[in-house]
Amino acid sequence: MTPDSSSASAVPVSELASMALAPVDADAQHGADSFYQPRRAAFWLLAVLIFNGLIYMAPLFFNGLRVVPVTALLGLLVWALYTWAFLWVFRTFELLEQRPPAAFALAFAWGGLAAAHLAVLPNIAIQSLAAKLVSPEFAAAWGPALAGPITEELLKLVGVVLLILVARNQFRTELSILVVGAVVGLGFQVVENFSYTVRAAINFPLEDQVTPVLLNLVTRGLLSGLWSHAAYTTIASYGVAYAVVRTARPAAERVGIAVLFFALAWAMHFVWNSPWLEDSFTDSNLGLALLLVVKGAPVLVAAGVLWRSAMREQGSYLHAMASYFVPERDLLRDDEWMRLGSPLERMRVRREMGRQFGPQARRLKHRLQRDQLRLVLLAATYGRGAQTRRHEAAIRRTRARLDALTAQAKLS
Template sequence: MKNALNIDADASGPIGTDSFFQPRRAAFWVLTGLIVNGLFYTLQMFSMGLRVVPVTVLLGLLVWAGYTALFMLAFRALDLLDQHPWEAFLLAFGWGGLGSVFFAAPANLAFQSLCSKLISPEFAAAWGAALAGPTTEEFMKLAGVVLMILVARNQFQTHLSVLIVGAMTGLGFQVIENLAYTVKASMHFPLESQVEPVLLNLLTRGLLAGLWTHAAFSTIASYGIAWFLLHPQRRIASRLAMAIACFTLAWFLHFFWNSPLLEDVFSEELTGLVLLTCVKGIPVLLAAALFWHVAARENGAYLHALGAYFVPERALIADDEWLRLGAPLLRWQARREVRRRFGAQAGLLKTRLQREQLRLIHKAATYGRGPQTRQHELAILRLREALDLSMSRNSQRDAAVP
């Protein structure tokens, strides 16, 4: 509760009012400058592919944009996108896909070249990616999360608010990396087809590996930053130890994913590839899910504390809604149940009601209750009335059916 009411001495207003457009802060210019720089680097990187395999590049852009949209829909379904304004996710995705790639791509080549010279070319071929990828990529992705916190410190009040930015950073890196591999594969594809490489990479890198690569790695590493940031009462040594431990776990899981370990155990056929991917990927998914679960519980306690203080009226947040307030999955299940029993319109009204309740709590915590929250209060009452009417009509219609 204290966090919700404190005033950030370095900010222009109460908690939560900082935007991500902060031209007076150096971190803003570092972040945006490196993203723009990465944009030019990425365009140059794809320019040859656009000349040689234009169908692959254009189709790849379309496919991986749709892939990104599916992740965004999943985040939206769990109300995770309500953690920040839209520009936060644009910056996070841009840093992951453009800023991080600008540094990580040449750094990976230099790292593997160093392994080749110091040890052997055979070692670099087998283990170079396993050592270089986690070292350069995880560090650069996490640097973007830190820069965003420096840009708008009081936007990050919960662990979940840090994790969703970390996940978006990892998703940006993942999508641009997948597009780069798609174009590279098409330029060296044995058949004269510019479509098959796109479909093949979508299957292998998107569907088989999509749930447990960069977005999951960045989620794990970002939890350490969240813990360091949101536990100032702890000793600095403990906070640093947690940040280092989470980064080390993300590094090790990334190393294990890139390494040639277990490749000899499974066949090179599709079945063997799927099994190897699952064996390497499931530990990553479980670790990321655990951190999401812990962050969601902390976020739920935070929302309950704010709601109890600022929005005690049960006309605005009913008892059953109160129980689900801090659990994104439970809120989604409630929407699905309403949609199943009373139809699509009732499900949509339930969705709008839940999100309006979250907006009311966040705005009340930022500015207090008053004229500034009246529109949300009235919207909740109107939506509840419309929802009750929609549910009643569907119940009567079902009862009338013999």
């Protein structure tokens, strides 16, 4: 569907400049690649290495199930809920709308299986080399800082690049790459935490299979989770996103930015794994917590700044796509168009709707916003047609119910 020239006048003039940052993709209506691409080498490399990682990780789980069954099952449940909490946050900010479920499943599997497995031997080799070239004491203190950032950040980022190569035209914005990178890091983080939990229980000095789960949840999940692998891979993926999306920039600049952000992720991971600042804090629980916060806060701030930048770029893209593909004001009103690229603004409107008209109105508003976002993203990928009619009908139904509910509330 191509709107007539009159539809452009429905776009607020103040936003026309931002639309210029994300011009309409001429290939947008040609559809998007699926993540099942048996004719592409990247697909098979991705699949084989994920399967190889599964073969490697399965014995750990079954050995834990045999030796410490309570820990293995409880740990699996706890870290599954931990994953769900992260995904719930992603869904709240409507980040999961950026890609089909297959993309996130492959991203999580790459991080948790392929990257986690491939990093084991290089990590051991680097630490062994440090022990031989310097001393065993040096390797014990600095080995994790030397090995982990090099192998783990590189391998996680390889998965992001492979996913882009498998389905190149699925990744049109920085945010679409950033969210996949975060899920790759989350997969690595969760599987690593689960493996540490099982090993801790096997070596635990007491006949207690619950305490190791709780200790690892607190230290590795709650105190370290916000500035762990998901954040590192987010930072490294931003460089890849810049290189892939900003095609108008010089190639040297794009490659330089990609290298710069990988180096930043490496440096932050290095500092986290290093013994720096440990002597500045006491050995108490409070001292440990403060140390983790001081080391981790810069990572969280850096990741937050990049998420904000990517969301701003995504907003410009959505505004341009909505103006071109969805000119009907009954599907997307001007005020809704203004908020399309801002998850926080959409959340604010939902809360206000709930305060004024009750929880049902809030839920209906959320459903309306989600269908509008899906409509714009689908239309940008495939064009308007049979694939978008379900969302068009859902928007009209939900709007009618919401308007009726608010009108009745105003009269009462």
